[in-house]
């Protein structure tokens with residue numbers, strides 16, 4: 001049998017207490033408030049819910065126990081990345097081997113860590129680096145500061161910068177974490193085709 005109590009702290013003026021706060025507790029017997037069948041149904045619902053939740057939890061545990069382990073055997077074997085993994089950046093080339101970057105600075109403007117440094121230069125007829133008017137003469141990314149948020153990739157109107165899957169950048173030298181264009185740029189198609 002379960003009772004619940006309600007405390008009554010109201011001030012009752014005009015009573016024999018002379019308007020002072022009165023503390024009274026009223027008890028209600030729930031066994032009288034809820035019929036027996038309703039209490040049983042409630043209890044059964046609670047038991048069924050608990051057993052169901054436990055079964056669901058253990059099903060996940062047992063299913064996972066018999067799956068093969070997903071541990072990567074790195075560095076003995078290459079790591080398997082998800083396609084959307086954000087690793088070291090790659091500066092892309094077009095199908096003619098020209099650099100896609102047109103030095104518009106949008107990536108640098110979008111970068112919240114302020115870690116992209118670009119110097120622009122003009123293309124000439126005998127010295128063409130990109131298909132547009134300008135190209136990035138200098139393109140540095142400071143990986144001491146980069147948080148791999150991907151904003152630069154989203155901001156680029158030419159798909160010139162993407163995230164690759166490179167991740168081995170640990171260094172004892174901070175200067176070694178400033179990557180230059182030559183390190184970020186993908187190989188020309190001819191060089192890439194060579195074994």
Ligand code: SF4
Nearest residue numbers: 111146147149150152
């Ligand atoms: S991934 Fe984010 S932090 Fe890194 S260079 Fe791009 S915008 Fe900057």
Ligand code: SF4
Nearest residue numbers: 101102104105107156
């Ligand atoms: S990488 Fe893209 S956004 Fe950044 S300067 Fe080059 S073209 Fe502009």
